[in-house]
Amino acid sequence: MFKRIQPVDKPVHLVFEEQPITACEGDSVAAALLAAGVTAFRQVARGDALRGPYCMIGNCYECRVEIDGKPNLQACQQRVRDGIQVRLQRGLRKPGERDEP
Amino acid sequence: MNPDVVVVGAGPAGISAALALDAAGAGVRIVDEQPRPGGQVYRALEQVSRNRPESLALYGDDYARGLELMTRLSASGVELSPATSVWDISIVDGRLGIGLVCDDRAEIVYPRHILLATGAMERPTPFPGWTLPGVMTVGAAQTLFKESALVPDCRPVIMGTGPLVYLFIRQMLAAGVTPALLLDTAPGHIPVPLWGDLLRAFVSAPKSLLKGVSWLRQIRHAGIDRVTGVGSIEARGDERLESIRYRVDGRTVELNTELLLVHDGVIPNSHLAMAAGCEHRWNRLQGYWQPVLDANGLSTRAGISIAGDSTAIAGADAAACSGRIVGSQLALALDFIDESRHRAETLGDRQRLERIAVTRRFIDRFYRPLEYFQTPLDPDTLVCRCEDVTSGEIQQVAALGCMGPNQGKAFTRCGMGPCMGRQCGNAVSHLFAHCHGKEVDEIGHYRIRSPIKPITVGQLSRLDLD
16 A cells, blocks of 8 residues: 655564564554555454554554554554564453563 | 643644743653654654655655754753653642653653643544545555655545645655545535635735645646545445445446545544543534633643644644743743743734634635534444444434433443544534434533553553652
8 A cells, every 4th residue: 555765774674474574763563564565453353354554643543453462552653673573453352361471 | 850841742832832831941841652752743854854854845844844843842951751641630639640651661740730732633534434444544644654754555545625635645746646536525616605714814824825726736737636526435345445436416436446545624632631621612613622721721620721733723833822822821820930021922922823813714614524424324334443333323322312422332332442432432422413403512522531541550550659
C-alpha cells in the first residue's frame, strides 16, 4: 500500500511473523510494517476478521501487535528497535499469558 | 519536584502556553505521547528538518513555520516529557494529581494547575467495510508521510471534505503521487446563505482563501477525477480492501482500489477532559463535544484549564494564540505576573483570534459533517471496532428500551474496548438519538473513566506512592 520516497539511511532490522523487515531509524513499527507490505496487524476478538492501522495517532487501537511476546501494543506508538520480533495480535489475551517477556 | 503547571500536549497550543508560563517564571512540565514535540500538525518536523531538509518543501510552508516553536521550547526552561501518556487526572488526598506513564514507569505528579492542550482527532467515519485493512484516514496517511516519508504505492481514492483533504492532495502531488479519485462530500457550489460569510472571510483573510482556491485548481489540473454529491460509500474485500462502491446521482459506481483514505473533518480530542470531569456541551453545527469554559479558559473543574483545538476546532495558528492567552492567564492567576502585563502580552493574540474566527465561521458552515457517517444506519456497519458491535445491535437494544450509550455498554460492550469509545462514541450517541427521536445532547456521551490509556498492573506496581 505504501512505499518510501527516501532511501533508508540508518537501517533497523526486525522480524514480522518470520518475515525479515528492514526499517528506518525513527519509524514507528506501524510505518515499518506498512512499508514492507504488511496490511493485517491484528485479528479481532469476535470472529477472524483482520484489521490494520486506521488513525495512526494512537486513538483507534486497530494497529495492535505483539512485540517480543508482549501483547496488545499499538504499532503506531512503538518505535522500531533492532532485533524485535513482531507478531500479529491474535484475538484477546489468554489467562496466564505473561506481561513481561 | 512538582511543577507549578503540567501541560498535556506538545502541539502549538501546549508549547505556546508552556512558553508563556516559563517566561513568567512558573515551573512547567509538558508531556506528550509522541517521541518529539510538535503535535500532529508539526509531527516529526524537527526530524525532517535535521535528517532530510531538502524534503521540507514537499510539506508546504505552514509545516516548516512550526520550527520556531520547537527551537524556543528547547531553549526554554520548560521540562519536556516525551513518549509519556496520561492515564488519570483526579483529586488524591485533597490534591490535584495527574497520572503519567512512560515505558514501564508510572508516576503521579501534583501540580498547582493542569493545562490540557490535547488537540484534535479526525472524526471517525463508520460506513460498511470501513474496518478493512486498506481503509485509513487522510490524517493517518499524512502522519506516515511526515514521519517516515511514506506515500501510497498506488493511486488511492480519497473521500470526504475539509481543508486537510486539499492540503494532503497537494502534498501527494508534490511527492509524485496522483490520487485516482476524490469523492468530495462538500456541496458542489457555495449555498447562497453562506455568501455573506465567504465575503467576510475573504476580507478578513484573503491569503488563506486564495490559497484554498489555488489548491482546488491544482487538483483539477492534475487530472484527479473529482465527484461531488456522493451520498454513500461501501468498502469491499475479503482480507483487505479490494474495491469501493458509491452512489451518486441515483446510480451505483464500483471501482477497484487497494487504498481508500477518508476524512470528515476534525473534532476536539476531549477524552482526558471528560475523564477529569470537565463539563462538555454539544456543538450542533460541527457535531462534536466541546468543554464548557469561562472567559479565562478555565474548565468547570477547579485547577484545570483547556486551550487550543481541544476547546473547539480553529487550526494551528489559533491554537498558538489560544495557548499564549491561557498560559498568560494562568501566570496571572498563580501570581507570577500582574494584570497589566497580562493584558499587554495577550492583546495581539486576542485580536488575531477574532480575525481567525471570521474565516472559521465560513469553514464550519460550509464543511459540515456528513450525516451518512454521523449516524451510520446500515445495520451491518461496525460502530465499535474494539468489541465488534454493529449499528444493528445498537438499534436493537435501543428498540428494547435502552436509553443511551452508558446503559448500552451493559447490553453490548460497545465502547468498552481499549479505545474506550474514542472511535464509536459519537456514532453511538447519534444512533440512540435517531432511535428515540431525540437530539444528541439529550442522549449524552459515554461517561469516560480513568485509566483513559491502558496501563498494566506491572506499571502500576512500580508507582512511587509517598
